[in-house]
Amino acid sequence: MIHRLWEKRSGWLWLSLASFSTVVLLVIYDMRLLTPQVDRYFSQHDNVTGHQLATRSRVFLHDTLEELLKESPSPEAASLSLEVAYGFLDINIYRERYACTESSLAVLDSLQRQLMRAPSAEIERVTRSLLPVLECLTDIEIGQRVQRSQTVNGFVDKARDHQALLFFGTLIVYLLGLLFWWFHEKQRRATEKASRESLRWMTKALQDPLTGVGNRNALHQHIAEQPDETMGLLLIDIDHFKPYNDCLGHPEGDRLLRQLVGLIDLSMAGEAKLYRMGGDEFAVLLSCRSRDVLRQRCVALVDAVHRQAFNHPSSPIGPIVTLSVGGVWFCPSDMALEQAYAAADAALYRVKQAGRDGWEVDYPTTPVPCSV
Numbered sequence: 001m002i003h004r005l006w007e008k009r010s011g012w013l014w015l016s017l018a019s020f021s022t023v024v025l026l027v028i029y030d031m032r033l034l035t036p037q038v039d040r041y042f043s044q045h046d047n048v049t050g051h052q053l054a055t056r057s058r059v060f061l062h063d064t065l066e067e068l069l070k071e072s073p074s075p076e077a078a079s080l081s082l083e084v085a086y087g088f089l090d091i092n093i094y095r096e097r098y099a100c101t102e103s104s105l106a107v108l109d110s111l112q113r114q115l116m117r118a119p120s121a122e123i124e125r126v127t128r129s130l131l132p133v134l135e136c137l138t139d140i141e142i143g144q145r146v147q148r149s150q151t152v153n154g155f156v157d158k159a160r161d162h163q164a165l166l167f168f169g170t171l172i173v174y175l176l177g178l179l180f181w182w183f184h185e186k187q188r189r190a191t192e193k194a195s196r197e198s199l200r201w202m203t204k205a206l207q208d209p210l211t212g213v214g215n216r217n218a219l220h221q222h223i224a225e226q227p228d229e230t231m232g233l234l235l236i237d238i239d240h241f242k243p244y245n246d247c248l249g250h251p252e253g254d255r256l257l258r259q260l261v262g263l264i265d266l267s268m269a270g271e272a273k274l275y276r277m278g279g280d281e282f283a284v285l286l287s288c289r290s291r292d293v294l295r296q297r298c299v300a301l302v303d304a305v306h307r308q309a310f311n312h313p314s315s316p317i318g319p320i321v322t323l324s325v326g327g328v329w330f331c332p333s334d335m336a337l338e339q340a341y342a343a344a345d346a347a348l349y350r351v352k353q354a355g356r357d358g359w360e361v362d363y364p365t366t367p368v369p370c371s372v
């Protein structure tokens with residue numbers, strides 16, 4: 001099934017469609033998955049959860065100081081802020097990376113205890129002892145920011161590489177798609193050209209070049225195509241064509257042949273197929289359900305030639321061109337073309353013998369014509 005589709009639609013077309021589909025998938029991947037992920041990463045940069053804990057600790061230390069610097073400070077509120085500030089600083093990562101953390105925590109712890117013991121007396125000392133803690137927090141903030149910048153830069157580099165890879169990958173697949181499409185078009189055009197050429201040769205092989213009607217091969221082919229159709233086969237021969245040629249010349253003879261083709265076609269009401277069997281002999285094949293039809297066509301043809309009255313200056317039987325017609329009514333499945341042809345030819349011979357300018361049709365009783 002796939003093999004047949006491949007041959008019918010050409011492999012190149014499938015390859016190019018696959019390439020274009022891949023391009024679409026890559027673009028969707030970039031738009032729906034990759035870009036939103038990068039955006040999400042960077043949008044965290046300044047939101048609440050992205051803030052450093054050290055910064056929050058600093059905020060609460062400021063609150064403690066503000067409280068202590070008030071005219072009537074509340075030791076409880078200051079102590080609470082200090083406790084929260086302690087909590088935000090008491091982080092394993094800070095302890096591991098920043099040496100000042102431990103000492104700052106110790107300072108906060110001792111301040112906390114002092115505040116509980118002598119709330120108002122110690123304000124100035126408390127304020128001063130907080131300075132190294134604030135310095136430590138600044139170190140942590142800067143250190144963490146540097147760390148974060150390095151991580152972000154790493155991510156940006158990776159994302160840029162990924163995007164570049166994706167872009168060039170998409171571009172290459174797209175170009176491959178175009179290339180496959182071009183191969184497909186080339187192949188399609190070559191196939192079309194070959195079909196046209198072979199059709200032209202086939203038509204030529206079945207055509208008479210002088211008159212444009214079918215030749216003997218075409219007659220064989222058309223009969224083979226309609227084996228169950230009752231047919232009438234007429235053989236038409238120009239009477240005394242040799243003296244016509246001798247007197248008026250071959251070009252004039254050719255012209256007469258072409259004119260007669262038009263006339264025969266008209267007499268058959270455009271329903272028959274015409275063939276030139278060679279020289280001045282034509283054949284007519286018509287689908288013919290009743291013998292009367294065949295008779296009527298013969299009468300019409302002979303009359304039409306009389307009415308047309310082509311001048312024949314050297315005919316022994318009269319001043320105009322006349323035809324002799326011999327025919328047979330037959331069914332191709334019962335009677336071979338050779339047999340039918342022989343019967344029509346015999347009828348034609350009898351007309352010639354009887355003095356020409358007439359017609360005769362053979363109606364064989366056996367075999368009986370088909371589908372009547």
Ligand SMILES: Nc1nc2c(ncn2[C@@H]2O[C@H](COP(=O)(O)OP(=O)(O)OP(=O)(O)O)[C@@H](O)[C@H]2O)c(=O)[nH]1
Pocket residue numbers: 210237238239240241242243245249250251252253254257278279280352356
């Ligand atoms: N102009 C022209 N003449 C052709 C062509 N092919 C054959 N002929 C001539 O057609 C003539 C056929 O003559 P015949 O059928 O033998 O005899 P006829 O003179 O027609 O006499 P009957 O058929 O007995 O009436 C010959 O002179 C051929 O040279 C052709 O393509 N063009």
